[in-house]
Amino acid sequence: MPDGTGTLNPLVEVRGLKMYFPITAGVFRKKVGDVKAVDDVSFTIYEGETLGLVGESGCGKSTCGRAVLRLYEPTAGSIRIAGTEIATAGFDSLRAMRPAMQMVFQDPQASLNPRMTVAGIIGEPLDEHTTLTRKEKLARIYELMDQVGLNRDFANRYPHEFSGGQRQRIGIARALALNPRFIVCDEPIAALDVSIQAQVVNLLEELQDRLGLTYLFISHDLSMVRHIADRVAVMYLGKIVELAPRESLYGSPQHPYTQALLSAVPEPDPMVEATRRRIIIGGDVPSPANPPKGCNFCTRCPKVMDICREIDPEFREIAPGRHVACHLVTQASQTAGQAAASEASGTTEIRIQQGE
Amino acid sequence: MTDARPASVPPPPGRLRRAWQSDFLWSFRRAPVAMVSFLVVTVLVLAAVFAPLVAPHDPFNPATLNLMNGFTPPGQPNAFTGESFWLGTDDQGRDVFSTILYGMRISLFVGFSAVLLAMVLGVLLGLLAGYLGGWTETVIMRVADVQLTFPAILVAMLIFGIAKGITPPEYRDQMAIWVLILAIGLSDWVQFARVVRGATLVEKNKEYVQAARLVGRSPFAIMTRHILPNVLNPVLVIATISLALAIIAEATLSFLGVGAPPTKPSLGTLIRIGQEFMFSGEWWILFFPALTLLALALSINLLGDWLRDALNPRLR
Numbered sequence: 001m002p003d004g005t006g007t008l009n010p011l012v013e014v015r016g017l018k019m020y021f022p023i024t025a026g027v028f029r030k031k032v033g034d035v036k037a038v039d040d041v042s043f044t045i046y047e048g049e050t051l052g053l054v055g056e057s058g059c060g061k062s063t064c065g066r067a068v069l070r071l072y073e074p075t076a077g078s079i080r081i082a083g084t085e086i087a088t089a090g091f092d093s094l095r096a097m098r099p100a101m102q103m104v105f106q107d108p109q110a111s112l113n114p115r116m117t118v119a120g121i122i123g124e125p126l127d128e129h130t131t132l133t134r135k136e137k138l139a140r141i142y143e144l145m146d147q148v149g150l151n152r153d154f155a156n157r158y159p160h161e162f163s164g165g166q167r168q169r170i171g172i173a174r175a176l177a178l179n180p181r182f183i184v185c186d187e188p189i190a191a192l193d194v195s196i197q198a199q200v201v202n203l204l205e206e207l208q209d210r211l212g213l214t215y216l217f218i219s220h221d222l223s224m225v226r227h228i229a230d231r232v233a234v235m236y237l238g239k240i241v242e243l244a245p246r247e248s249l250y251g252s253p254q255h256p257y258t259q260a261l262l263s264a265v266p267e268p269d270p271m272v273e274a275t276r277r278r279i280i281i282g283g284d285v286p287s288p289a290n291p292p293k294g295c296n297f298c299t300r301c302p303k304v305m306d307i308c309r310e311i312d313p314e315f316r317e318i319a320p321g322r323h324v325a326c327h328l329v330t331q332a333s334q335t336a337g338q339a340a341a342s343e344a345s346g347t348t349e350i351r352i353q354q355g356e
Numbered sequence: 357m358t359d360a361r362p363a364s365v366p367p368p369p370g371r372l373r374r375a376w377q378s379d380f381l382w383s384f385r386r387a388p389v390a391m392v393s394f395l396v397v398t399v400l401v402l403a404a405v406f407a408p409l410v411a412p413h414d415p416f417n418p419a420t421l422n423l424m425n426g427f428t429p430p431g432q433p434n435a436f437t438g439e440s441f442w443l444g445t446d447d448q449g450r451d452v453f454s455t456i457l458y459g460m461r462i463s464l465f466v467g468f469s470a471v472l473l474a475m476v477l478g479v480l481l482g483l484l485a486g487y488l489g490g491w492t493e494t495v496i497m498r499v500a501d502v503q504l505t506f507p508a509i510l511v512a513m514l515i516f517g518i519a520k521g522i523t524p525p526e527y528r529d530q531m532a533i534w535v536l537i538l539a540i541g542l543s544d545w546v547q548f549a550r551v552v553r554g555a556t557l558v559e560k561n562k563e564y565v566q567a568a569r570l571v572g573r574s575p576f577a578i579m580t581r582h583i584l585p586n587v588l589n590p591v592l593v594i595a596t597i598s599l600a601l602a603i604i605a606e607a608t609l610s611f612l613g614v615g616a617p618p619t620k621p622s623l624g625t626l627i628r629i630g631q632e633f634m635f636s637g638e639w640w641i642l643f644f645p646a647l648t649l650l651a652l653a654l655s656i657n658l659l660g661d662w663l664r665d666a667l668n669p670r671l672r
Binding site (some may be wrong): 114115 | 357549562563564566567568570573582585586649
């Protein structure tokens with residue numbers, strides 16, 4: 001249930017999305033296994049809202065975003081954008097849908113063709129999907145450059161002549177060229193300086209207000225997601241473990257992984273920092289090629305129970321708009337005792353990777 | 357809102373001006389070897405292209421030949437006719453200097469055309485293999501691997517032999533040049549394909565290619581508009597070095613007697629003719645064509661070496 005948006009009109013509906021990459025071996029490329037990058041993920045994004053997708057490196061959040069736009073061929077599942085099925089669409093019907101769904105990429109250096117001018121880059125979607133005359137196209141390119149705050153005089157320059165923030169603006173202008181309704185922002189600020197991050201995020205928010213855009217905002221920056229997202233989904237090892245409106249997720253995280261992740265957010269106030277207790281989870285993320293039996297988090301969970309090693313918890317709605325996949329939450333009666341026991345035993349060190 | 361502004365946008369700086377200020381020319385102006393090589397190549401190519409204007413005689417016009425002029429040593433007057441020739445004459449009284457100029461024409465034409473053929477073929481197959489992957493890639497690259505196990509000259513001779521077998525005898529001399537181009541071109545595409553495939557594998561995973569796919573661009577448009585311009589640098593280097601190799605390959609084939617016919621001699625044919633007289637004292641018939649071939653191939657190769665360094669961002 002989106003915060004702050006009045007309508008409940010679902011724009012993007014993802015059901016049971018699976019994205020497996022085959023592992024092949026030998027001369028004949030025989031398939032010997034799968035990397036389960038995205039494993040049975042379901043979520044809905046409502047029109048005009050921003051869904052934040054967070055998780056540590058390698059948890060499948062980028063893959064998920066790309067599979068939703070059919071940059072990969074999904075292994076299974078259904079993706080409906082504005083009522084049209086994307087997951088199984090053929091080349092032509094997919095091409096017809098392309099204007100409605102676009103993407104802002106992580107690396108503004110790699111996402112712009114170094115041999116094309118800014119006008120060429122922003123104009124490419126127009127070449128492909130519209131029949132504008134040269135003059136109309138140029139006018140549209142200038143309009144887009146105005147929208148993202150780029151000087152029109154730069155239209156004939158090449159990407160290497162720009163700073164990271166300006167390049168990201170070029171990428172945003174390209175994504176906007178065909179008036180999309182849905183944009184996947186794949187870590188759009190991760191490669192930028194902190195001072196520039198705020199500018200780009202503000203630009204994205206401003207464009208959302210003005211153009212009524214819907215975002216899937218993928219990031220590992222929890223504070224930034226808190227700033228921009230209406231609802232937040234937390235991914236771990238290919239699965240969404242918790243999905244909730246922003247305030248309730250940051251206020252009272254339910255899943256042990258979410259709790260640990262949020263406790264790792266840097267706290268600017270040293271007084272608060274001194275009294276804060278970090279939840280430190282041990283070990284490493286298991287390989288997505290060979291995930292553990294039962295709950296994916298059972299190998300590292302501080303509150304692990306026997307049932308977690310046997311049965312994969314169902315992703316279910318525990319309160320309106322709050323979805324969690326954890327046995328603890330569903331077996332509320334046992335929660336208190338188990339949690340106390342495992343916290344008392346203490347855990348060995350280490351880190352939750354936050355950056356890439 | 358888009359009224360007068362577009363007019364105020366300055367045009368991109370002139371291509372010439374940009375080219376002059378580029379890193380590329382800067383590194384050229386600082387490489388004496390490259391400059392000398394470039395000078396030698398330019399002089400030789402111009403001399404070959406304008407051979408009819410430069411050459412003192414037309415060696416292929418029997419009317420102007422005088423058999424009495426045969427075996428004139430370089431720089432000395434002929435014992436019978438009193439005519440003198442810079443680089444001497446061959447057995448039939450043809451001016452060696454003129455035959456070299458005309459021979460270089462054939463050599464350069466065959467070299468350029470063969471490299472062009474190899475480049476087009478190799479770049480196309482390399483792009484397809486790299487971008488499409490799967491079975492396309494397996495088939496193309498295995499064929500390339502197999503071909504790479506044979507020496508290029510052997511492959512060229514094989515193609516030459518087959519082509520000669522299927523062309524009617526009366527067209528053979530006419531077709532020889534084209535068959536030569538085909539043979540050298542087909543024996544040389546592998547390098548281009550391998551390099552382009554490697555570069556394509558790198559480029560296709562970059563996000564700008566995904567952005568193009570997201571726009572709905574067809575694979576063909578992505579290959580030609582996005583990937584090709586970004587893999588051309590190494591292609592240019594290989595093309596230059598291949599040019600030297602192709603000229604040598606042509607000379608080798610002609611030397612072996614399977615290349616350019618004696619009626620249209622290339623440098624290789626001239627060397628073959630010349631080596632018959634090497635031990636009878638008429639050294640100049642062999643020496644000057646061979647020296648020209650050496651200068652041509654060496655300069656192009658040195659130019660290619662410099663180009664490789666100049667275009668390599670890691671060496672800048």
